[in-house]
Amino acid sequence: MEYHPEQLAAKCLQEINQKIRNLKKLNIVILGKSGVGKSTLINSVFRENLAKTGIGRPVTQEIRSYTKPDFPLTIYDTPGFELGKEQQDKTKKEVLELIRNGASSDDVNKAIHCIWYCINVGSNRTFDSFEEAWLREFTEENKITKVPIFIILTQACPKKKALEMQKLVEAENFHISKVVPVLAQDMELDEDYTVKAYGLNTLIDLMTQVLPDDLQDTLQNVQKASLDAKKKRAQAIVAGAVATAFGEGFVPVPFADAAMLVPTQVTMLASITAVFGMNISKSLLTCFVSSTIGAGGATILGRTIVSNLLKLTGVGAVLGGTISGTTAGLLTTALGEAYIKILEMIFKGEMRQEELDTPEGKKKIKDLFLEFLKKNKN
Ligand SMILES: Nc1nc2c(ncn2[C@@H]2O[C@H](COP(=O)(O)OP(=O)(O)OP(=O)(O)O)[C@@H](O)[C@H]2O)c(=O)[nH]1
Numbered sequence: 001m002e003y004h005p006e007q008l009a010a011k012c013l014q015e016i017n018q019k020i021r022n023l024k025k026l027n028i029v030i031l032g033k034s035g036v037g038k039s040t041l042i043n044s045v046f047r048e049n050l051a052k053t054g055i056g057r058p059v060t061q062e063i064r065s066y067t068k069p070d071f072p073l074t075i076y077d078t079p080g081f082e083l084g085k086e087q088q089d090k091t092k093k094e095v096l097e098l099i100r101n102g103a104s105s106d107d108v109n110k111a112i113h114c115i116w117y118c119i120n121v122g123s124n125r126t127f128d129s130f131e132e133a134w135l136r137e138f139t140e141e142n143k144i145t146k147v148p149i150f151i152i153l154t155q156a157c158p159k160k161k162a163l164e165m166q167k168l169v170e171a172e173n174f175h176i177s178k179v180v181p182v183l184a185q186d187m188e189l190d191e192d193y194t195v196k197a198y199g200l201n202t203l204i205d206l207m208t209q210v211l212p213d214d215l216q217d218t219l220q221n222v223q224k225a226s227l228d229a230k231k232k233r234a235q236a237i238v239a240g241a242v243a244t245a246f247g248e249g250f251v252p253v254p255f256a257d258a259a260m261l262v263p264t265q266v267t268m269l270a271s272i273t274a275v276f277g278m279n280i281s282k283s284l285l286t287c288f289v290s291s292t293i294g295a296g297g298a299t300i301l302g303r304t305i306v307s308n309l310l311k312l313t314g315v316g317a318v319l320g321g322t323i324s325g326t327t328a329g330l331l332t333t334a335l336g337e338a339y340i341k342i343l344e345m346i347f348k349g350e351m352r353q354e355e356l357d358t359p360e361g362k363k364k365i366k367d368l369f370l371e372f373l374k375k376n377k378n
């Protein structure tokens with residue numbers, strides 16, 4: 001079997017699209033008084049500006065949902081929370097109804113997966129007695145429905161005040177998952193002093209802890225606040241692909257069939273791309289494939305992969321006409337890690353995709369691949 005880098009890149013793109021289309025939908029309810037920083041938080045955590053540009057669709061009299069086509073996230077916003085007890089009671093009833101309807105549908109895409117209850121640190125001493133009573137009742141009711149609840153202390157500046165408030169709220173012993181202080185955007189106190197944003201990483205880590213398995217890829221796809229969390233998920237994908245490439249029971253891969261590995265690696269690249277949530281061009285994928293497992297941009301044969309590997313690193317001994325599972329695993333690891341590194345550079349804005357489609361860019365990819373081959377050899 002033969003592969004051209006272009007064909008592989010096309011196959012990869014196809015799998016990326018399919019993967020993204022199949023992501024389960026994440027649904028979050030956000031609560032809190034007007035001006036506490038709900039929209040700012042949402043727009044800092046997720047890669048689409050849902051709060052500003054999403055189209056709000058009335059779900060009930062009070063609740064609106066924000067979503068975008070081909071973006072697996074819905075935010076349920078509940079305006080009017082500051083309008084007093086009557087309004088808050090109404091909101092409570094409607095949110096609980098929303099949760100129950102989702103749960104009874106037995107469809108993960110319709111369930112409510114998390115609740116973010118926002119309290120502003122900046123303008124509050126602590127939270128008022130209405131809110132306290134509301135949370136008391138709501139969290140009691142939720143003991144049955146068991147949706148994870150985070151109390152997010154927004155605009156958490158100064159930090160000291162945020163920590164004091166965190167202690168106060170924690171002392172209430174609500175049935176919730178966590179109290180998290182967050183400053184979603186840098187806060188300029190005066191000309192000389194700006195407090196840096198913090199806490200978003202922690203929020204993402206906590207989300208990964210409470211969400212079920214089938215929403216982990218979705219979370220990483222939609223969030224932009226934690227590169228570390230994306231990388232961790234991507235590395236788990238590589239580990240899975242390596243296990244597949246390695247073969248069950250250490251079965252050696254026949255020398256001539258090393259190309260069998262390629263579908264596993266294509267799937268791995270597609271899954272990593274979905275986790276990063278970036279639009280990767282076909283030319284970047286072609287570049288990547290031809291600069292790593294491809295033989296100088298021509299065709300890729302199992303034979304080429306293995307002999308390249310031997311030539312480049314002196315590993316991957318061919319024993320009795322087979323390459324070992326170890327070699328196959330090594331190749332897959334290096335490919336995955338090099339790809340993660342490249343997406344990381346693009347994510348950070350250190351490099352543009354087009355820059356990789358140049359002789360220097362290709363050399364960079366190749367060097368990265370070799371570096372990871374050598375690093376993982378031992
Ligand atoms: N610097 C800084 N400003 C913030 C932060 N969060 C909120 N703000 C500011 O606080 C104001 C209110 O924030 P929003 O995000 O609009 O609040 P909201 O909860 O969505 O308000 P409603 O939509 O009216 O319910 C805006 O001027 C924001 O710029 C933050 O983390 N850092």
Ligand SMILES: [Mg+2]
Pocket residue numbers: 038039040051
């Ligand atoms: Mg808002």
